[in-house]
Amino acid sequence: MSEQTKTIFSRPETLQETVTHYCPGCTHGVIHRLVAEVIDELNIRERTVGVAPVGCSVLIYNYFNCDFLEAPHGRAPALATGFKRLRPDMIVFTYQGDGDLASIGMGEIVHAANRGEKFTTIFVNNAIYGMTGGQMAPTTLPGQITTTCPAGRIVEQVGEPIRMVELLATLNTPAYLERVAVNSPLQIIKARKAIKKAFQYQVEGRCFSLVEVLSTCPTNWGKTPAEATRWLEENMMPYYPLGRVKTPERSEGN
Amino acid sequence: MPGVTIDKNHCKGCELCVQACPQQILSMSKEITLRGYFYAKMHDPSRCIGCRICAIVCPDAAITVNTNGTQFVLFDY
Amino acid sequence: MRSQEAGRNIAVAKVLMKGNEAIAEAAIRAGATNYFCYPITPQTEVAEYLARRMPEVGGVFLQAESEVAVGNIIFGAASTGKRVFTSSSSPGISLMQEAISYMAGAQLPCVILNIMRGGPGLGGILPAQSDYFQATKGGGHGDYRLLVLAPSTIQEAVDLTMLACHLADKYRNPVMIIGDGMIGQMMEPVEFPEKYTEPELPSNDEWAATGAKGRKPRVIKSLFLDPYKLEDNSVVLYKKYQQMKKEEARFELYKTSTKNKILIVSYGTMARICQTVIDELEAEGVSVGLFRPITVFPFPEEALKKEATRKNIESVLTVEMSMGQMVEDVEKVIAGQRPVLFFGRTGGIVPTPDEVKERIKNLIKKEHGTRKQAAKTASKGKTSTKSKAKSKKKG
Numbered sequence: 240m241s242e243q244t245k246t247i248f249s250r251p252e253t254l255q256e257t258v259t260h261y262c263p264g265c266t267h268g269v270i271h272r273l274v275a276e277v278i279d280e281l282n283i284r285e286r287t288v289g290v291a292p293v294g295c296s297v298l299i300y301n302y303f304n305c306d307f308l309e310a311p312h313g314r315a316p317a318l319a320t321g322f323k324r325l326r327p328d329m330i331v332f333t334y335q336g337d338g339d340l341a342s343i344g345m346g347e348i349v350h351a352a353n354r355g356e357k358f359t360t361i362f363v364n365n366a367i368y369g370m371t372g373g374q375m376a377p378t379t380l381p382g383q384i385t386t387t388c389p390a391g392r393i394v395e396q397v398g399e400p401i402r403m404v405e406l407l408a409t410l411n412t413p414a415y416l417e418r419v420a421v422n423s424p425l426q427i428i429k430a431r432k433a434i435k436k437a438f439q440y441q442v443e444g445r446c447f448s449l450v451e452v453l454s455t456c457p458t459n460w461g462k463t464p465a466e467a468t469r470w471l472e473e474n475m476m477p478y479y480p481l482g483r484v485k486t487p488e489r490s491e492g493n
Numbered sequence: 494m495p496g497v498t499i500d501k502n503h504c505k506g507c508e509l510c511v512q513a514c515p516q517q518i519l520s521m522s523k524e525i526t527l528r529g530y531f532y533a534k535m536h537d538p539s540r541c542i543g544c545r546i547c548a549i550v551c552p553d554a555a556i557t558v559n560t561n562g563t564q565f566v567l568f569d570y
Numbered sequence: 571m572r573s574q575e576a577g578r579n580i581a582v583a584k585v586l587m588k589g590n591e592a593i594a595e596a597a598i599r600a601g602a603t604n605y606f607c608y609p610i611t612p613q614t615e616v617a618e619y620l621a622r623r624m625p626e627v628g629g630v631f632l633q634a635e636s637e638v639a640v641g642n643i644i645f646g647a648a649s650t651g652k653r654v655f656t657s658s659s660s661p662g663i664s665l666m667q668e669a670i671s672y673m674a675g676a677q678l679p680c681v682i683l684n685i686m687r688g689g690p691g692l693g694g695i696l697p698a699q700s701d702y703f704q705a706t707k708g709g710g711h712g713d714y715r716l717l718v719l720a721p722s723t724i725q726e727a728v729d730l731t732m733l734a735c736h737l738a739d740k741y742r743n744p745v746m747i748i749g750d751g752m753i754g755q756m757m758e759p760v761e762f763p764e765k766y767t768e769p770e771l772p773s774n775d776e777w778a779a780t781g782a783k784g785r786k787p788r789v790i791k792s793l794f795l796d797p798y799k800l801e802d803n804s805v806v807l808y809k810k811y812q813q814m815k816k817e818e819a820r821f822e823l824y825k826t827s828t829k830n831k832i833l834i835v836s837y838g839t840m841a842r843i844c845q846t847v848i849d850e851l852e853a854e855g856v857s858v859g860l861f862r863p864i865t866v867f868p869f870p871e872e873a874l875k876k877e878a879t880r881k882n883i884e885s886v887l888t889v890e891m892s893m894g895q896m897v898e899d900v901e902k903v904i905a906g907q908r909p910v911l912f913f914g915r916t917g918g919i920v921p922t923p924d925e926v927k928e929r930i931k932n933l934i935k936k937e938h939g940t941r942k943q944a945a946k947t948a949s950k951g952k953t954s955t956k957s958k959a960k961s962k963k964k965g
Binding site for chain 3: 285287307317354
């Protein structure tokens, strides 16, 4: 009479059971899970190497069930370059925040993308430096208040925020670039598709792939997790448009 | 009947699942976990449709979704 | 016989090669067929040679966007367990220090060639030995050391490059070879072994990031937030350095004898110039010996102490192409038992044998005239600063 109970959603194998140190509501956890689900689905866990950044996700290697390298701040794309060039048969991904990738690591990511290094980058953009307590990032929005711009970001003094996907899209070398968000169920579902596409391109050995993921930082934005998801939609999405896509088949579209 | 289990060890009380549930059957408990968080729970399991949205937004992979037959599949995942 | 042909395993006895290119070929022969670089004078020929040669041996060659990138690329490359080689010169080596510190902390092997040039800053492009501190005292942040080899001929550079590849794997530590612009640029006859062999080592697959198949995931990292674990890590590193001190210290003596009154301590190109000086002085009836460190870390302390404190030695003269860096290690080893003096030129100046000879002759004159003074200054142990000031005036 009673039917079999089936599990229709559970923790992916590539995500360890470890309770993370992330703040309640931090979308790093969502993005970690999406990447882990994709690695499971593509069946690449046993030949995947991640490259950890410096930032809130510095301990990412404690949460994933695959080999990891720990990079100096900003240098993950260089480590990934060296590793992938010697082991092109393995799947290499970097996971970086906005300070790591767009500030100190700007040189490394631009050149890795320009050389068309065949690894995947997950770029977590929350418009702030989380780990060090909420300082201004290259992606901080005009007028946004942080500890190192307490009067809000004044663009006349420090310039406008950097749109990384658009910047990298100007390079001629073919790549897969897309911007997504994880502040709502709909966006998370789309983000998962983009992350899967990014890894798929690497499995096929096609090109460099990067997914920019608009994310929340409730703690340093001074909001509850739920409020933070709304702040992202109202403030970040207009400046960082979703669906900016470059694929190896065609140059910047949409 | 679909249903969810929320792992008290992982739940950090962020309330994103409460916000996201289309059936609005999740709410925060009045007790705290060993880590000091109020945890989320289903207050009306009979109305769960197994859509998995709560598990999808959970940053801690704390939610497992089960069903013994019925499931509303609202999207590809 | 042109250098390119030498690489193609044609059986010849000797080939005339430029230092930079010979070292590059030596790395390949020792299996370091993965090379990442950035051009910088006076070592760019290493990169250009390997750009041509690497495809021939099926290796990996990449010119990256900066030495910062190169240092980190070799971290990633070394994490595969394969042999990795890079080369640069002083300012570029400075840029690599962060990555080198990380590699030491994460226990990654690699071989780094520093063809030293005049510094500090942009400095000059001519030979110098001004990176001794940087190479032997760490260079980057944290508690670690590099194994550092200092060749003085191109043949020795070839031999030490191949040794470096082995030692890097043996100790799971970056190994640095310090040459200078002279060694990089000049041409000398060199021989490569027909078949390269080395003592057996455990496979790097035991620690490398090979993919978590059938085993727990590995993390190649240097972060230990628990201070007790971080100290443990440094203790592990220092055990290796103790082993290096016991097993790897190398040096060479030149015309040391009981007739010497002065012992010269010098390395690299400078040591060769001192050898010429010693020969010329010998012809004039003056007996001087040379102690030449081949490893500057581990510094051959026991051996130097033994040679320098022989009854016949009255003083020790350290000669470097710098303002005086190795002299501090010499002072430390001799611990006031003999006066330690210094002669050096820097900025890219390569001293002539005559300059060095002049300095030695003055030293002898002073010694014969003022033995009491020498004994006084020996007990103070601080003569080297005086002599540095003296030699500056001479320049």
